[in-house]
Amino acid sequence: MYVVRTLIMAGGIGERLWPVSVKKRPKQFHKFGSSKTMIEETIERMEKVTDEIIIITTREQFPLMQYYLPLFPGENVIFEPMRRNTAPAIALGSTRFSPDDIMVVVPADHVIRDEESFLKTLNKAIKYAESNDSLVTIGITPTYPYTGYGYIERGNAVDDNEEVYSVKKFHEKPDYETAQHYVQSGRFLWNSGIFVWKKSVFDLELSKNFPDLFSAISEISKRPEDIEKIYERLPKISIDYGLMERSSKVATVPASFYWNDIGSWDAVYDLLIKDKNGNAVEGEFSLKDVKNCLLINHTQKKLAVSGIEGFILVATSEGTLVCRRGESQDIKEIIK
Incomplete structure (x- = not known):
C-alpha cells in the first residue's frame, strides 16, 4: 500500500492579476467568488484524498502563510531560494518524498468546483499511478475554445474502463481558430497542471529526460548548505517543457469538474x-x-x-x- 502525499506549489506572484495580485500578497492569498483564499481551499481539498501535505513557496511569502494558515505545520514548508518556474520547484519539493510515495502535485491558485467529481478523478489517477510506471496528468474536457490554456492531445485508452489515455502531444496556447478545431475534435483537453506519479518513476524519468536538473537536485540533497549556489544556475523552465513533453511515459485522466486557473482577469x-x-x-x-x-x-x-x-x-x-x-x-x- 502506497502513502499518498501532496506537494502544493505556492510561490507564484500572479502578475496577470495586477493590481490585486502583487508581490506582497499574490493571488493564492486572495478570495475569488469564495469566503476562503485559494490556498485554504486547495489544502482543504487535498486533505480529503492524501495523507500529508508539503507546500513549496518562497521565504518572502512565509509570513502570509503564517497569517492565512496559522495551523499549517511549519516543518512541512519548503523554501525555493529563488523562482525558477515549475520544473525546478517540483524537483526540489520531491526531495521530501520517499521513493515509494505516490506524489500528487497541485498549484495553490486554482478554483475547483464539484469537489466530488474532482476527488473521484484524482483517485482514478492515483490508482493508475500506483500500478503503472507513468507520469499521470489530469486533463479538463474543454467547454469552449479558450485560447488562454495549453492543451493535451490524448491518444488511445490505456486501461480497460477507458478512463485513462496515453498522451500524444502537449500543445501550447492556441489561437482561436486552432482552439475551435481542438474542441470540435473531442481529442483535446485543457492542461490543468495537476500531476500524479510514484516518486521513484518521477526520479527515473527526470534522470533520463532532464539529467542536469536531476543531478542539481541530487547535489542539493547531499549539500543542502549550497542550495542557493546550485539553485541559482538552474534554468527557468516549466514541468511541461522540462519533463512532460520529453517523457514517453505520460498518461492523462480526462475530467469534467469546473476548473479555472485564474490566470487572467x-x-x-x-x-x-x-x-x-x-x-x-x-x-x-x-x-x-x-x-x-x-x-x-x-x-x-x-x-x-x-x-x-x-x-x-x-x-x-x-x-x-x-x-x-x-x-x-x-x-x-x-x-x-
Whole structure:
C-alpha cells in the first residue's frame, strides 16, 4: 500500500492579476467568488484524498502563510531560494518524498468546483499511478475554445474502463481558430497542471529526460548548505517543457469538474456571478449603460462608469487597470 502525499506549489506572484495580485500578497492569498483564499481551499481539498501535505513557496511569502494558515505545520514548508518556474520547484519539493510515495502535485491558485467529481478523478489517477510506471496528468474536457490554456492531445485508452489515455502531444496556447478545431475534435483537453506519479518513476524519468536538473537536485540533497549556489544556475523552465513533453511515459485522466486557473482577469470574469446586464461587480460603483464588464473596486472611493461594454476595470491602492475583455493576457507586458 502506497502513502499518498501532496506537494502544493505556492510561490507564484500572479502578475496577470495586477493590481490585486502583487508581490506582497499574490493571488493564492486572495478570495475569488469564495469566503476562503485559494490556498485554504486547495489544502482543504487535498486533505480529503492524501495523507500529508508539503507546500513549496518562497521565504518572502512565509509570513502570509503564517497569517492565512496559522495551523499549517511549519516543518512541512519548503523554501525555493529563488523562482525558477515549475520544473525546478517540483524537483526540489520531491526531495521530501520517499521513493515509494505516490506524489500528487497541485498549484495553490486554482478554483475547483464539484469537489466530488474532482476527488473521484484524482483517485482514478492515483490508482493508475500506483500500478503503472507513468507520469499521470489530469486533463479538463474543454467547454469552449479558450485560447488562454495549453492543451493535451490524448491518444488511445490505456486501461480497460477507458478512463485513462496515453498522451500524444502537449500543445501550447492556441489561437482561436486552432482552439475551435481542438474542441470540435473531442481529442483535446485543457492542461490543468495537476500531476500524479510514484516518486521513484518521477526520479527515473527526470534522470533520463532532464539529467542536469536531476543531478542539481541530487547535489542539493547531499549539500543542502549550497542550495542557493546550485539553485541559482538552474534554468527557468516549466514541468511541461522540462519533463512532460520529453517523457514517453505520460498518461492523462480526462475530467469534467469546473476548473479555472485564474490566470487572467478574463478567467475571473468567467468565474464570478453576473448581473442582468452581464456585469460582474465587486466594490462601490455607480453605473449607467454598462454591459458585459468586469468591475472590481478595492478602494474606499466610489467609481462612476458610463457607456462602456466588454471592458475590465480593476482599481486597488496599488493602481488601476483598464483593458478590453479578451486582452487581459497582455497585462504582464504592460506592467513591466
